[in-house]
Amino acid sequence: MREIETPERVNAASFLLDRHLAEGRGDNVALVCRESSYTYREVQAQVNRLGNGLRDLGVEIENRVLLLSPDVPELVFGLLACMKIGAVPIAANVLLPPEDIGYILQDSRAKVAIAHDSLAPVVQGLRPSLPHLCHLVVIGAAGDGQRGYRDLVDGSGEELAPADTRGDDAAVWQYSSGTTGAPKGIIQMHKNVLWYYRAYAEAFLGVTERDRFLSVAKLFFGYGQGNSLYISFGAGATTILMPDRPEPRTIAELITRERPTVFAGVPTAYNALLQLPDLTEAYDFRSVRLFLSAGEALPPAVQERWREAWGTDIVDGIGCTECFHIFISNRPGDVVPGASGRLVPGFDARLVDEEEREVGPGEIGNLLIRAGCVASGYWGKHRRSQRTFLGEWVKTGDKFSRDEDGLFRFAGRGDDMIKSGGIWVAPVEVEATLSGHPAVLECGVVGAPDPDNLIKPKAFVVLREGWSPSGALTRELQQFVKVRIAPYKYPRWIEYLPKLPKTATGKIQRYKLRGATIEAT
């Protein structure tokens, strides 16, 4: 492991924010969002006021604070303010249905929630079942029993000393979906922010304070939080926020107007951009020196079409929330289509078989990662933690091969989890939902490639007696899923089967369903 020193006591918010004022970067633009922009000095003022306001509400070191908002500046202020007072912010996925938000609030025992006014009713509705939640702060118009974000900030002082946190204290939790669908709180420490910045942003990408970052992945995903906060703010660079849905025209217009130098996308977004018939005529992407991709496998065809369109590579890298961010990546100027690249210096990898024996070059094994930025575990899930955090090593759940030159190739997941558009979909959750429909006797869900080789959920359904397959039933079942769990989890295709392939013990053999049309016997 390459030695990257991090101090014994450190506060991530001081590193990401206060350091820039101390070192003369206070007038750099930190944030751009629609018509507003904030320098680092202005961000610090907002963060200090909010930090004081949160303390006045009773938030203490180690308390969790839930943040539920699209990517607006207040979400960044919230993340930094909590870290600065030693509290632990959790930016929850706004696309999740209320039950899942409730789960995260329960699981984390958040004391305060800060919600955008479009989402505040969700939290308000959950309050009676949340004994630990003392305050709901609303970004926008606050209702009865709620606190207004603006009032809280305006009524608080601008001086705030950072909490004297250890490098090993929790800085932030990131919730990521598990195999059962229930999200797991992944505990990131203050030192991880520094370690990762040094290893990847500074040494590997060569990020500078003149860079301008635009991320398709939102702040509530690990990938987005890394791009828009830890990497960009680490450098004293500019983060361009996109509160809107990541539609291809919205993204293309924003790149053209705001001229980012680093664009971090997911393969599904690159592919959607390439579908715009006027992409290269109507939009100008020449400001971008780095097009990054992560979150799901990048099909070589998307890579090639991007190169034809813009004359530039997409730099694919693989990361995971447990390991903070990207750990294997192509290099700008040395991109191998279809490969994930090489280890980011500072990270170590092992590829092992089921008995934990090292596999040889070219052979497929389970990927384990070691680094100074891995999470300390899953909150309140000891057994799950023990299966993933193996001493110094993290079991990523990914299958990879590595050639003699150290080039890694992704070979799929070791479990049944689906990565679609860079977002997790747990087959078990979709199956359980579909099974609630009266027509469904049983079903199996797997990831299947669409015509562009991007993986999307597909369901195999066995119907109850009296029901027969039809286009109308397919649409009904898809809608049934969409309204019950996060809409992006719905099956894009449904295939009807007389029975499902199963093991002797009755477990669905999803590997038999994967990528294949099962013979209807």
Ligand code: 3UK
């Ligand atoms: C899959 C990829 C193929 C892989 C993430 C960058 O995606 C991120 O974190 P998650 O915890 O998911 C991790 C899993 O997603 N994956 C990610 N990138 C790729 N598969 N090619 C890729 N390039 O299964 C991995 O284990 O949601 C990505 C930075 C921070 C992140 N948190």
